[in-house]
Amino acid sequence: SYELTQTPSVSVSPGQTVMISCSGDALPIQYAYWYQQKPGQAPLLVIYKDSERPSGIPERFSGSSSGTEVTLTISGVQAEDEADYYCQSTDNSGTYVAFGGGTKLTVL
Amino acid sequence: QVQLQESGPGLVKPSETLSLTCTVSGGSITTYYWSWIRQSPGKGLEWIGYIYYTGSTDYNPSLKGRVTMSVDTSNDQFSLILTSVTAADTAVYYCARRPPGYYSNYGKTYYYHYMDVWGKGATVTVSS
Numbered sequence: 001s002y003e004l005t006q007t008p009s010v011s012v013s014p015g016q017t018v019m020i021s022c023s024g025d026a027l028p029i030q031y032a033y034w035y036q037q038k039p040g041q042a043p044l045l046v047i048y049k050d051s052e053r054p055s056g057i058p059e060r061f062s063g064s065s066s067g068t069e070v071t072l073t074i075s076g077v078q079a080e081d082e083a084d085y086y087c088q089s090t091d092n093s094g095t096y097v098a099f100g101g102g103t104k105l106t107v108l
Numbered sequence: 109q110v111q112l113q114e115s116g117p118g119l120v121k122p123s124e125t126l127s128l129t130c131t132v133s134g135g136s137i138t139t140y141y142w143s144w145i146r147q148s149p150g151k152g153l154e155w156i157g158y159i160y161y162t163g164s165t166d167y168n169p170s171l172k173g174r175v176t177m178s179v180d181t182s183n184d185q186f187s188l189i190l191t192s193v194t195a196a197d198t199a200v201y202y203c204a205r206r207p208p209g210y211y212s213n214y215g216k217t218y219y220y221h222y223m224d225v226w227g228k229g230a231t232v233t234v235s236s
Contacts, residue, residue, distance in 0.1 A: 001170065029213045033222040035153075042202055042226040043145075043153065054224060086153055094218040095166065097155040 002026065002091035004100035011106040012077050020072045020103045022087030032070040032089045034063060036081075037102075043086065047072060074105075082107040110135035112203050112227035120197075120234050126190040128230055130203030137161050137184045141206035143223055144177065144188045146199040154199075158206060159186055193234045200229040 004024040012018040022032060031050050035043035045054050047063035050070060060075045070089075074081055087100040116128035130142065144156040157167035159177040167175045171190070179186040190197060204223035211218055 029216075030218065031211070031220065031222075035223075042229050043223075044226070045222060045224050048222040048224070049220070088153075088221070088223075090218070090221050094216075094221075096169065097221055099153040099155065102152045 002096050002098045004087055004089060004098050006085075006087060006100035006103045008101065009104040009106065011108055013108045014079060015076055017073065017075045018077055018105065020074075020085050020105065021069055022071070022089075022100045023069045024089055024098070024100075025068060026092045027065065027068050027070055027089060029092065030089045030094065032063070032065065032087050034061075034072045035086045035088065036083045037086065038083045046085075077105075077107055079107050081105060110205065110225050112205065112225060114201060114203050114227045114230035116230055116232070118231055118233060120193055120232060121236050122194055122234055123192055126188070126193050126197060126232055126234075128188045128201055128203075128232070130186050130188075130227060132184040132186075132205075137179065137181050137186065139208060141208065142177075142179065142186045143204045143206050145202045145204060145223070146197075147202070147229075148196075148199045156188065156190075156201075195234050198232065198234045200231050202229045203227045 006022050034047035036046050037043045046061050050065040051063040062073045064071050084102045086102045111133045113131045120126045138161045141158045143158050159165045174191045176189040205225040209220040
């Protein structure tokens with residue numbers, strides 16, 4: 001199986017910038033995707049193809065990639081951004097889909 | 109706007125078969141890949157597999173042998189069957205849409221795997 005590793009939790013004050021990272025051996029050749037999940041809700045796609053933002057997602061959400069690590073950045077964090085964030089990608093073969101363990105973002 | 113809705117029994121006995129259906133509304137089931145993902149209580153997301161509208165499938169190896177997916181294009185539905193369930197299969201089961209598309213990297217072709225539309229989820233408990 002293929003593993004993506006995320007920091008379990010991060011906290012930030014409103015208005016600050018937070019970076020959530022995800023590491024995996026295949027990330028240099030496979031795109032990463034990011035989902036936001038609030039309690040009791042389904043995941044919501046916030047970043048696809050490493051850095052592209054779906055329609056309707058605020059500009060404060062951005063993504064980047066460098067080697068075996070991808071990063072979700074939320075600039076000017078708002079209280080409504082408090083949620084679990086999951087990265088997702090595939091292994092080197094492009095067949096096996098993996099999710100990271102999730103990062104719980106707490107807005108202080 | 110495309111919407112997905114999971115349906116099926118909320119309680120399944122151990123060793124029996126879990127069966128869920130996802131109904132696609134507001135759009136066609138053709139052209140896209142259709143996914144099942146689950147989330148055990150308090151845990152992260154686990155990919156179960158995909159089915160293309162043509163019927164071709166790809167399953168998580170950890171569940172292979174127990175999973176079968178099918179698609180009904182005439183009714184814009186796709187289904188999940190998971191056999192020989194145990195308490196470890198208790199989870200919220202989500203269906204989701206995966207857009208088609210591919211890219212090339214280092215001379216190889218890979219497919220996009222993001223899921224852009226999700227159902228609200230169906231809670232399935234395995235218990236006697």
